[in-house]
Structure formats: C-alpha cells, structure tokens
Amino acid sequence: MATGEPAPPPGRTIRIFLLDDHEVVRRGLRDLLSEEPDIEIVGEAGRADEALEQIMALRPDVAVLDARLQDGSGIEVCRQVRSNDSTIACLILTSFDDEDALFTAIMAGAAGYVLKQIRGAALVDAVRRVAAGQSLLDPEVTPRVLYRLRQGPAEDERLAGLTDQERRILALIAEGLTNRQIANRMYLAEKTVKNYVSSMLSKLGLESRTQAAVFATKLGT
Numbered sequence: 001m002a003t004g005e006p007a008p009p010p011g012r013t014i015r016i017f018l019l020d021d022h023e024v025v026r027r028g029l030r031d032l033l034s035e036e037p038d039i040e041i042v043g044e045a046g047r048a049d050e051a052l053e054q055i056m057a058l059r060p061d062v063a064v065l066d067a068r069l070q071d072g073s074g075i076e077v078c079r080q081v082r083s084n085d086s087t088i089a090c091l092i093l094t095s096f097d098d099e100d101a102l103f104t105a106i107m108a109g110a111a112g113y114v115l116k117q118i119r120g121a122a123l124v125d126a127v128r129r130v131a132a133g134q135s136l137l138d139p140e141v142t143p144r145v146l147y148r149l150r151q152g153p154a155e156d157e158r159l160a161g162l163t164d165q166e167r168r169i170l171a172l173i174a175e176g177l178t179n180r181q182i183a184n185r186m187y188l189a190e191k192t193v194k195n196y197v198s199s200m201l202s203k204l205g206l207e208s209r210t211q212a213a214v215f216a217t218k219l220g221t
Contacts (some may be wrong), residue, residue: 014131017060018044019051019077020093021069025116029064032120033127048072055081060088061131067094067105067113075105082109086207089130106214109207112136134178135210158204166200169193173209174216 016033018041020026026044033039043058045051048069055063055077063081065074078090092105092113105113111130114123126136162170165186172182179197183190197209206212 012038014039014062014127015042015058015060016040016127017042017051017055017058017063019046019048019063019069019074020044020066021046021071022066025066029123033124036124039124039127048074048077052077052080055088056084059085062089062091062111062127064091064093064127067092075108075110078105078110079108082207089133091126091130091136106210109211111208111210135208135213161203162200166196166203169196170200170212170216173197174213176213 016039018026018029018033020029023046026046030041030044034041042060043054045054048071051063051065051074063078065077067074074092078092081088081090086109089111090109092110093116094102094105094113095116102113112126112135114126114136118126129136159167168186169182172185177185179193180190182188183193186193188196197212201207201209201212204212204215206215
C-alpha cells in the first residue's frame with residue numbers, strides 16, 4: 001500500500017465510524033485511529049442494524065466496516081449508507097477467506113477494502129486516502145481479485161456510449177491513476193478530467209472510481 005499520501009488540509013478532522021462485532025478488534029481500531037491528531041472516532045457499533053442507524057444520524061466522513069458480521073454484513077450496511085448519502089466513504093475490512101465479499105463490496109459502493117492483517121500505519125493511511133476521495137485496493141488481494149475479474153466477458157455494450165477520451169480515462173483509472181495524474185498524462189486540466197469521469201460514470205451506470213476500475217479490468221479495457 002502506498003505511503004506518503006498527502007495529509008488532509010490543516011485543521012480538517014476526519015470523522016470516523018467503526019463497525020465490528022468483535023469488541024477487542026473494535027477497541028484496537030479505536031485506540032489506533034484515535035492517536036492521530038486529524039482523526040476523530042464519532043461512533044461505533046457491533047451490529048449492522050445499530051451501525052446503519054448511527055451512521056445516518058452522525059454522518060461521518062468514513063465508515064470502517066467489517067465485511068462479515070454475526071447479524072448481517074458490513075457490505076450491506078455500505079450499500080444502504082451509500083444509497084442514502086454518497087458523501088460517506090466506506091472502507092471494508094476483510095480477511096483472506098472473504099474473496100466473494102471483495103467483489104460485492106466494490107459493487108456496493110465501497111471506496112476500498114483492506115485485509116485485517118494490515119499494519120497500523122497502513123490502515124491510518126488508507127483511512128486518510130479514502131477520506132480524500134481516493135479509491136483503495138489492497139495490493140495483497142488485488143492480483144487474486146483481478147484474476148477472477150478477467151474471467152468475465154471481453155465486451156460490454158455500455159462501452160459503445162463512451163467517447164474516445166472517456167475510454168482512455170477509464171483505462172487510466174483501471175491503472176490506479178488519480179485525476180491529477182490522468183490530467184498530466186493526457187495534457188488536460190484536472191477539472192476537465194473530473195468532468196469526463198463524471199460523464200463516464202453516468203453512462204456506465206456506476207457511482208465510484210473503484211467500480212469503474214473493476215469494470216475496466218473485467219473487460220480488459
């Protein structure tokens with residue numbers, strides 16, 4: 001996972017909500033993240049239903065959600081949260097055995113997913129990146145995910161509606177480039193790239209860059 005990502009603007013506090021049905025894990029996450037001066041834990045829950053209610057009331061910047069819960073799924077919580085308020089970013093915590101959940105999480109609108117074995121500093125970095133609007137795919141899992149995604153069909157009729165520029169940008173998103181990096185690569189203004197991305201997502205019926213990256217990789221764009 002990349003390090004050295006730019007920190008949030010000075011004075012900005014990232015408001016975090018935690019969902020995990022294991023109290024020890026939840027406490028560990030809270031203690032780790034609370035040590036950061038720019039991060040505030042605004043709420044936590046051990047059940048999916050409690051989490052959804054609290055998240056919609058508290059409106060955190062990022063919801064860190066356990067993929068599998070005794071009473072449901074953090075991924076389903078993510079889906080419902082994103083359908084009600086797309087400004088709330090969801091970061092899914094998963095394990096090596098949650099391969100199917102990785103796909104579901106992306107299509108549910110999650111900004112990214114990380115393995116529970118992630119190092120503390122890397123998790124903090126992941127939270128900051130997601131809060132900044134970036135998509136995040138854990139490098140330890142991505143090859144396995146992409147392998148499965150590449151087994152899908154090679155074409156999709158939705159691509160026919162994209163302009164050449166939108167297709168190029170879709171391919172660069174699949175490579176993991178940010179809007180700024182795409183702008184530099186294509187000699188465009190960053191605002192222009194942002195407009196292209198918004199148009200492309202609308203045409204494809206997708207709501208996030210992560211979904212676009214998976215879509216593009218699946219099709220071999």
